[in-house]
Amino acid sequence: MKIILDAMGGDNAPLAVVQGALEAHAQCGADIVLVGREEDIRACLIGPLPEGVEIVNATEVVEMCDDPATAFKRKKDSSLTVGLTMLKNGEGDAFVSAGSTGALLAGATLLVKRIRGVRRAAMGPVLPTATGRALLCDCGANADCTPEYLLQFAYLGNFYAQRLMGVEKPRVGLLNIGAEPSKGDTLRHETYALLEEAGREGRLNFIGNIEANTALLGGADVIVADGYSGNILLKTVEGAAKLLLGEMKKAFLSSTKSKLGALLVKDSLGDVKKLLDPSEVGGTPFLGISKPVLKAHGSSDARAIRNAVFRAVEYAQSGIIADVEAHIDVMKVEKNG
């Protein structure tokens, strides 16, 4: 298993990427390819390069200000383009980057390519819920969606939950603003009909519409959304958590009694904060791309990068891409309608 890393991507690159990759290598034994400016990467090393870790020089860097759609093409010697090309050519099993999401998605789509028949790649982050975890698909890769995209996101999420979350018959819910089939906008109505048919034919365990609050309490294993509203959900969780934890902090500091109490609950509350810390997961795959490409958070530290490498190894070993290839015929609307 060989993981290719964009050593220049993210706010803390290359140091956090190099450190995280070395940690992952030491802990899980995966071979590592660090792609980027060799000099800058070497400056992050304390000792010699461990066996199984190599550096591939790439002189350019895709910046956040570059046009995402064309960056990978214009900067042919960037860590992003060189790394994705290696993945495409079979010189590694997965590619991880903490750089620009848009540039990574464009590069993955146009260089590595989507699985044949998949209309759009989607981002599939795993959310914490009151009873476990749920996969949200899409969460921002596709703002404008068709019912067919959403049907495909449902399948992508379904295979992910089966292969990577250990759920045999994932409960697939359509993110909506009420439980009844009549709820929501035109996109939801048309998607509901497609998902219902897939459910009737035993291809998906479609449980109907799911509201955002029910989803967070554990009502579904897969939450199907267009990229716009999926992203609203994701960012609202982030904002609500910050708001609540901030207000709690104020409450804790409001009296001597509460300050003392805060000291006593501090350790236990660590787990609650961990639940919402994206570094714990580390990386989110682009579902539907023909080879594993994972996005790490732009602010990733070494621990987040290490965890992203673990996710890349799991994803590459999971068999999800083969699942999608094997079922692509039923994932299209022409065949389904």
Add this chain to the structure above:
Amino acid sequence: MKIILDAMGGDNAPLAVVQGALEAHAQCGADIVLVGREEDIRACLIGPLPEGVEIVNATEVVEMCDDPATAFKRKKDSSLTVGLTMLKNGEGDAFVSAGSTGALLAGATLLVKRIRGVRRAAMGPVLPTATGRALLCDCGANADCTPEYLLQFAYLGNFYAQRLMGVEKPRVGLLNIGAEPSKGDTLRHETYALLEEAGREGRLNFIGNIEANTALLGGADVIVADGYSGNILLKTVEGAAKLLLGEMKKAFLSSTKSKLGALLVKDSLGDVKKLLDPSEVGGTPFLGISKPVLKAHGSSDARAIRNAVFRAVEYAQSGIIADVEAHIDVMKVEKNG
């Protein structure tokens, strides 16, 4: 000031409505009209009806299972239809119901009518943020929206924030999945252009796109959204808060030390819970209706109903409806484009 209440609406009707209305009457002096089955309402009273409180008999009840679009028409002697008709005829200054949102919206739109020129009425709940409050408009009344609807929601929210939140130049943000104008779907792109123009002409203080996390941290006074995604935001806040408070409870119970700590912080944490308790606000107006119609939460208790009456009084006195009438020309796309 006379507030008409749907005594039969909500999970805890008529008892919670009657008790809440009497409390509000005692505390703010507003006259109250309780509309519903007189016998059922009288059964909730302990003493005689106070001066300034009257009962208007209506024999039917709009149930949650009734078709929202036609319920007010088919059940002509329902508390909903009788109450809204009284409002329309000037026999009261505002109408409050904890019954079916859809039936209330349909009744308000078709009986009381929208302000002339307003394309769609919107629900405008006030959200807590890290620095104060923000109005979200729309949050579920309109799943399918046009750019013109969203432009109008921006104005409705703007006048609300000026009149009822005391903000002189409300910061109006378009809910989106990134800050740049190019972010989001087609609806967002087209709406951005309209809002930018309104900003350029000094009619709105348009601050651009706002992401959900930034919005909850206090980045805007008015959050403009279609009803679908606004509802996703609202329900996600609810779900995330439940998830976090539930996990906190587990953490508090995890050790003897943390249990003791929890006892000491309990009082201070009450304020955090209050922040997210919809009963604290009580009622949400349908912005754009020509007279004040407010929706209380279906699970309202007496305190929530009391607070909803207070909101109705404030809304009726605010002058917001006159503001919309005075600015309706610039709220239309024909005049704006």
